[in-house]
Amino acid sequence: MSDSIRNRKIVASTLNAASRFGNEIAVVTGLAKSTPIDPLKVVECESHFIVAHGDNFADAFDGRLEYDHPLFVLFYNTKYDHLWPHRGEHHPKVHFTIAHELGHYFLERHRRYLLKARQPHNSEAEFVADNFAEREADCFAAGLLMPETLLRPRVNKRPPSIPAIRNATGDYHVSFTSMLVRWIQLCDFPCAMACVQGGNIKWGFISEGFAQKRIFALKRATPLGSSDALEFYRQESALKAYREGSGWGITSQWFDSDHKGIEVNESYLVVPSTQQMLILLTASEDDLPEASDDD
Numbered sequence: 353m354s355d356s357i358r359n360r361k362i363v364a365s366t367l368n369a370a371s372r373f374g375n376e377i378a379v380v381t382g383l384a385k386s387t388p389i390d391p392l393k394v395v396e397c398e399s400h401f402i403v404a405h406g407d408n409f410a411d412a413f414d415g416r417l418e419y420d421h422p423l424f425v426l427f428y429n430t431k432y433d434h435l436w437p438h439r440g441e442h443h444p445k446v447h448f449t450i451a452h453e454l455g456h457y458f459l460e461r462h463r464r465y466l467l468k469a470r471q472p473h474n475s476e477a478e479f480v481a482d483n484f485a486e487r488e489a490d491c492f493a494a495g496l497l498m499p500e501t502l503l504r505p506r507v508n509k510r511p512p513s514i515p516a517i518r519n520a521t522g523d524y525h526v527s528f529t530s531m532l533v534r535w536i537q538l539c540d541f542p543c544a545m546a547c548v549q550g551g552n553i554k555w556g557f558i559s560e561g562f563a564q565k566r567i568f569a570l571k572r573a574t575p576l577g578s579s580d581a582l583e584f585y586r587q588e589s590a591l592k593a594y595r596e597g598s599g600w601g602i603t604s605q606w607f608d609s610d611h612k613g614i615e616v617n618e619s620y621l622v623v624p625s626t627q628q629m630l631i632l633l634t635a636s637e638d639d640l641p642e643a644s645d646d647d
């Protein structure tokens with residue numbers, strides 16, 4: 353196994369650990385019993401240590417966490433409540449931001465940094481930032497808002513599909529992007545998701561079902577290789593309009609793996625608010641080799 357693949361496996365494992373921690377907080381606070389999960393209830397549970405303030409902070413930040421002795425102060429931007437229609441008090445993006453900031457509060461390394469630096473941390477939440485700490489807080493948020501005990505049975509009922517993933521977003525009060533990430537993290541079927549921006553595969557996740565078949569790393573920072581995906585992307589490469597589509601590719605176009613020519617089904621969806629193209633990648637179990645454990 354090459355160093356770069358080993359490095360990507362470490363990154364994936366660290367991000368999955370952040371999600372498991374978010375899940376654990378939902379469980380120990382008693383919130384993992386029904387959906388949707390309100391992250392402000394977690395702030396209430398921790399009210400001796402952290403307070404939250406929501407306001408329209410325009411374009412300054414999505415969320416901000418700072419340590420103001422003796423409390424952590426969590427600011428969240430409510431501008432999305434005014435911009436986009438939603439059910440309940442806050443738009444899913446606002447909920448996700450609060451959960452993301454809680455990630456910085458609970459994740460030990462992030463908390464230590466905030467206590468030491470005494471500088472506020474500004475966030476751009478929900479799988480748009482490249483910075484590793486932001487991705488880690490995003491994964492914590494996904495675990496907190498979509499706990500494994502509640503979601504896993506639904507995820508593994510049948511092979512993943514865009515309609516099934518979309519149907520679940522309303523119950524959990526989360527965006528399609530967040531649900532797609534969490535779905536892959538909890539899925540036992542061979543599947544993956546990728547995010548494309550600027551014609552390049554930027555980031556993604558691989559299910560345990562794929563990892564067990566030695567398809568363990570998505571090709572990051574590489575141009576789109578699948579001709580069907582490229583054709584869909586080029587139809588409107590600014591990614592400013594909602595679209596869906598589907599096509600086919602092969603494993604070598606998406607993954608670092610010993611298995612290069614296995615067919616993968618590609619489902620595409622454009623998220624105009626973040627100008628991202630999301631791809632759900634699935635493979636038939638029959639086409640994949642038997643699992644091996646020599647890695």
Ligand SMILES: [Zn+2]
Nearest residue numbers: 474475486489
């Ligand atoms: Zn952040």
